[in-house]
Structures are given as structure tokens and as C-alpha cells.
Amino acid sequence: MNDVVKTEIAAKKATKSAAKPRGRPLAFNQDEVLDKALNVFWSHGYEGASMSELTQALGINKPSIYAAFGNKETLFRKVLVRYATGSVAFVGQAMKEPTARQAVEKLLMQAVEFFSDKSTPDGCMIVQGALTCGQSSLAIQQELIAYRGHFEAYLTSRFDLAKEQGDLPQHVNTKQLAKYIATIHQGMSVQATSGATREELLAVAEMTMKNWSANN
Amino acid sequence: MNDVVKTEIAAKKATKSAAKPRGRPLAFNQDEVLDKALNVFWSHGYEGASMSELTQALGINKPSIYAAFGNKETLFRKVLVRYATGSVAFVGQAMKEPTARQAVEKLLMQAVEFFSDKSTPDGCMIVQGALTCGQSSLAIQQELIAYRGHFEAYLTSRFDLAKEQGDLPQHVNTKQLAKYIATIHQGMSVQATSGATREELLAVAEMTMKNWSANN
């Protein structure tokens, strides 16, 4: 085999779907199916979503789900990554606002729209996916707690930056401030799941912002 | 049967445990058992608490549980009443503070201690007992939503009173203010369940109070 042929093969391997796989082709699109699974987990939580309900919602049979995604837990983890990098990616955008105040305001305003968006389940999956659960789901519960922790750490680092930039006073405890904002954010998620309307959530967000200056 | 005897019988019936019941006596104290069940439901949520775990925790066999409390759902409802009238009764005390500000401050400070109390599970059972669930638990999910609604209505009425007493300005939207406080309260419950310490919750409560004046 000469070098030219080697290069061609390498190129084919590198190109995602260029090299056709050998066996029977998948009858579904993985990302579309993950989105359908997301919808189910988001609505009913990790434990509340049964494999039979998932099977029905995804429109593919159970052995195909297991072949493609492992088991229920790994399926949820893949859904979670998709949720975090897709649905919830706007959080990263909000942090890019020029000041800490604007970042928080954008975060909360986006949360209002996101939590009450009628095209998706109410609230945040990372908050209510497994707040409480049976023994068998403790790993997922911890995983979601870790995600929330990362979110909070992200807020903290944004506030640290704001202090460096003189945007927040030096005496501000950024961890505490981040926890305060995260608390309101998570409370809004609970409210949304409990039936709070967009307008009601908006009022909560506006009250929070009206208070912003008192915190620092 | 003369009137004197009739009266005696009536008196015995009225006295709770004076008239001995006919058959084999219960081998357990109902309230103690309800407290043990509370602990399990509080930790794992309604769905996450299995009957076999409950059986083990209560120390009595399943048929006795069913005979005494109906089924899992009615058991939870009885636990819920006990929780609301017992564990959480301090909310009523907080509302009796002379001003709205003091009432909210006491509410949040008590919540800090309650959510992080090491002798009970973390957070609030009414918040995380069934935030999400499968189809079979929708009634309990709605019941908890209703409880949270009552809590919020209670806050609203306290703020209405404060307006009447000139303690809050007339322009305050009491429903919005109640939802704002309820949101923080519920967010603190999520935080506690996620491992937040007493000190961290305290900082959140203090920040909320520092902002109080900006809301009205």
C-alpha cells in the first residue's frame, strides 16, 4: 500500500459519515432520538421515566436503544450532555455580558423564557431530574448535583472577573453571591414546574434585579 | 339502659384511649410510625421510597401498614399532614412577627436551621417529595403543588395585612412579593438537598434580607 492510498483511507476515517459502515444501517438519527429522550426525562425525571415510556416516545424498540446508548443510566448521561451543551448553552452567552449585573440580568431573563417555554417541559432538568430518588439512582442524583455545582462555580468565576475589572467592589464574597443567584435560579425552576406563568417568573427576576445593588 | 349509663358510655367513647378497643391491640404507636415513614419519604421522595424500604424502616409488616394507613398514597398523605402540622408549623409562628420584614426574616432564618438540621433529612419534603414523577404519582405531585400554593397564599395574606397596617407601602404587589420569597425559600431547599451547609444557606438568607427594602 503506497502513501497516497494510506492518506485516502485516513481521510475517509476522519470524515464522519463518509465511510459507510458495514452492517445494516441505523433506522434512526441518534440526535433526534436523544432529543425525544430528553423530553421524557425532563418531564418525568430520571426515575419517573420508564424504559417502556422511553421506548414508545423514541419510536424504536428497546434492544435498539440498549445497543445504541448502553443502559438507562448512560442514556440519561448522554441526554444530559446534549441538554447542557444545547438547550442550556445560553448560560454561557449570558456570562459574556460586559458587567456582572448585566450577566445576571440576562441569565435570569433567559431563565424566565426557558423555564416557561411552551415547546419544552417546564423548569430545568438539571434541577428536577433527580432531586430525590431511590437507592438505585444515587449516582445520577450526584451527577446532577455536580452539574449544579459547576453552574455555580461558573457564576463565581464571572464575579471574580468582575472584581478584577472593578465592576464589583472588592469586599464582595463572590461564592456567596453566586450561591444566592443560583438559589433564585433553582427556585424559579421549582416555580415553573409548579405552574408559575412567564409573567410571574418575570416578576421574580425583576425583583431580584431591583435588589442587585444592595448586594455589593 | 338508664340515662346515667348512656352518659357513661358516651363519655368513654369521647375519651380517646379510655375505652379499650375489642380485638388484639396494635403493636405500634401510629404517630411514631408516621414519623419513621416521614423520614423515609423526606429522604427519597414519594416514588423513591419503596414499600419494602418503608416496611423495614417502620419495623412492622406490610399488611399492618395497609390495615392502619390504607395504601402508599394515603400513607403519604397522612405523613404529609403530620409534616405540615408538626415539623413545619414554625412557618405559622414566623408570620406572627410584628412586621412583614421581621416575618420574612424569621421565616428564612428558621428555614436555614430546618433545612440543614442534621437530625432530619435535608431540605423540605413538600418541595422535593415529588417535583417530577411517573404517571402513577401525578395526584401526589399535584397535592404537593397545592401545599406550596397554600404556603404562598399564606405569605400573600401576611403582606396584605402589612399593607393595611401601613407596614408595607400601598404600591406593593403582595402576590409577587410572596412568590419572590417562596422562590428563594424553595431554592434554599434545593440547595440544602444538594449539600449546602448551614453557613451557606445563612448567607443566602442574609443577602435576601439585605435587599428587602429595595422591594417595596
Added chain:
DNA sequence: TATATTTTGTACCGACTGGTAAATAAATAA
């Protein structure tokens, strides 16, 4: 066309779910 490879659908698994029938035990009433 024959073969290797992968996915699909059917049909099933043991374990656990909430819940209960039936016999036994412990008390009161007659």
C-alpha cells in the same frame, strides 16, 4: 452470489413493584 457485519423485531428473563388472602395470635365480651 456468497459471506461477514450490524441492526432490527419478537419474545423473554429475574427482580422488584404495590398490594392482598388466609391462617394464627391476642385481646375483650358474654
Added chain:
DNA sequence: TTATTTATTTACCAGTCGGTACAAAATATA
């Protein structure tokens, strides 16, 4: 003592849980 009433224990029920064995179907390669 005997009958009645209630609670307990053991053993079990149908249904659902997450998960899988197996054979048929669909593709690429040879």
C-alpha cells in the same frame, strides 16, 4: 370457657421494572 373482634405473620399475587437472547433483515465486501 367460649365466642367475637382485631392485628399479626407468612406466603403469595399480577404487573412492571430494567435488561437481554436469538433469529430475521439489511447492508458492505469479496
